[in-house]
Amino acid sequence: MSKTYDKYYVPEQSPWPIVGAVALFMIAFGAGNFVNEVTRNKEGYGGYLLLAGVAVLLFMLVGWFRNVIDESMHGLYSxxxxxxxxxxxxxxxxxxxxxxxxxxxxxxxxxxxxxxxxxxxxxxxxxxxxxxxxxxxxxxxxxxxxxxxxxxxxxxxxxxxxxxxxxxxxxxxxxxxxxxxxxxxxxxxxxxxxxxxxxxxxxxxxxxxxxxxxxxxxxxxxxxxxxxxxxxxxxxxxxxxxxxxxxxxxxxxxxxxxxxxxxxxxxxxxxxxxxxxxxxxxxxxxxxxxxxx
Missing domain, CATH: 1.20.120.80 (Cytochrome c oxidase, subunit III, four-helix bundle)
Structure with missing residues (x-):
């Protein structure tokens, strides 16, 4: 008697985890420098790095969400x-x-x-x-x-x-x-x-x-x-x-x-x-x- 198994979907390799890691590093490093610059009343790159990290993080979220949504709507998930x-x-x-x-x-x-x-x-x-x-x-x-x-x-x-x-x-x-x-x-x-x-x-x-x-x-x-x-x-x-x-x-x-x-x-x-x-x-x-x- 044959047994029917549910399909198992293995997603392809994705660049989004490393993009997200880079974004979080930029946010953490930029935020630390930005707070230090504000408390010492000096100008620096911390604020710009923080904003760039947020932008990269949003880019990663949009891309990753889009991929997961497409996979789900195409019926690939079990x-x-x-x-x-x-x-x-x-x-x-x-x-x-x-x-x-x-x-x-x-x-x-x-x-x-x-x-x-x-x-x-x-x-x-x-x-x-x-x-x-x-x-x-x-x-x-x-x-x-x-x-x-x-x-x-x-x-x-x-x-x-x-x-x-x-x-x-x-x-x-x-x-x-x-x-x-x-x-x-x-x-x-x-x-x-x-x-x-x-x-x-x-x-x-x-x-x-x-x-x-x-x-x-x-x-x-x-x-x-x-x-x-x-x-x-x-x-x-x-x-x-x-x-x-x-x-x-x-x-x-x-x-x-x-x-x-x-x-x-x-x-x-x-x-x-x-x-x-x-x-x-x-x-x-x-x-x-x-x-x-």
């Missing part, structure tokens, strides 16, 4: 490939969880261990006096050892509005998913468009928040442990929101222009939804531990 995509996206999101866990862990260490230690807690009074004699353990830590003092970003106002915006975007994305599964294309298009617009509104508000922090509060990346924590956590989260918004925009364009996805075949939509809900959860944790507590 159930095994579908499982591989799901496992890959799951592991990717898990790696992002660990990425943010490292920064939240650094925040926990600074607040719960380093600050009490510097304040002379336990048996370290002598060491604390030598390192920072007039130190007082309180959060947010807006005073640096050099005597510079800044103002903490309050949770009311822009951070609260951004939280509401991002939570609303998760709701609209859920209803878009429901519309896709129930064959309600108008609901799908409307709710997904609102989700993308809400993501853009979040990023615009965060950019304005950074301008307000720098110009009005004197809060900078070198403003002690609080400034480091604030800009690293919110900045990396903003980067992830940007990537998620691009992902959703690609999905939206496929729906509007090509009428892609059906109720039973829409993993790309699901992957984008998973990622977007993940960045929403990260923001809730960030809002509580960075802004409120």
């Amino acid at each position: 159930k095994q490939m579908d499982r591989s995509f799901r496992q890959g996206m799951s592991w990717f999101i898990f790696s992002e969880v660990m990425f943010f866990a490292a920064f939240f862990g650094a925040l926990f260490y600074a607040r719960m261990i380093a600050m009490p230690w510097l304040d002379g807690a336990s048996n370290n009074a002598m060491t604390a006096q030598l390192l920072w004699p007039d130190f007082s353990a309180h959060w947010p830590m807006t005073k640096t050892p050099g005597g510079t003092e800044t103002t903490a970003m309050p949770w009311q106002g822009l951070p609260l509005y951004n939280t509401l915006i991002l939570l609303t975007s998760s709701v609209t994305l859920h209803f878009a998913h429901v519309g896709l599964e129930q064959g309600k294309r108008t609901q799908l298009k409307l709710m997904l468009t609102l989700t993308v617009l809400l993501g853009a509104a979040f990023l615009a508000c965060q950019a304005y928040e950074y301008v307000h922090a720098y110009r009005d509060l004197g809060l900078k990346l070198d403003s002690g442990i609080y400034g480091n924590t604030f800009f690293l956590l919110t900045g990396f989260h903003g980067l992830h929101v940007t990537l998620g918004a691009i992902f959703l925009l690609v999905i939206l364009l496929r729906i509007l222009l090509k009428n892609h996805f059906t109720a039973h075949n829409h993993f790309a939509f699901q992957a984008a939804a998973w990622y977007w809900h993940f960045v929403d959860v990260v923001w809730l944790c960030l809002f509580v531990f960075v802004y409120v507590l």
Whole structure:
């Protein structure tokens, strides 16, 4: 008795992984030099290298997405490939969880261990006096050892509005998913468009928040442990929101222009939804531990 096996598709060799690696290197190297140039008030190539890296990254995303979409629409993928995509996206999101866990862990260490230690807690009074004699353990830590003092970003106002915006975007994305599964294309298009617009509104508000922090509060990346924590956590989260918004925009364009996805075949939509809900959860944790507590 013969047994029928499902087809197994092996993609051809692709240049996009190495292009993406080069883009990320340019972004990291350019961003590091750009921050150093800004803090020292000198001109350099960091900003240009950062922009070039972003351009190369976008080029890579467009090319790689196009190849994967073409392969999928030509029916080359099997159930095994579908499982591989799901496992890959799951592991990717898990790696992002660990990425943010490292920064939240650094925040926990600074607040719960380093600050009490510097304040002379336990048996370290002598060491604390030598390192920072007039130190007082309180959060947010807006005073640096050099005597510079800044103002903490309050949770009311822009951070609260951004939280509401991002939570609303998760709701609209859920209803878009429901519309896709129930064959309600108008609901799908409307709710997904609102989700993308809400993501853009979040990023615009965060950019304005950074301008307000720098110009009005004197809060900078070198403003002690609080400034480091604030800009690293919110900045990396903003980067992830940007990537998620691009992902959703690609999905939206496929729906509007090509009428892609059906109720039973829409993993790309699901992957984008998973990622977007993940960045929403990260923001809730960030809002509580960075802004409120």
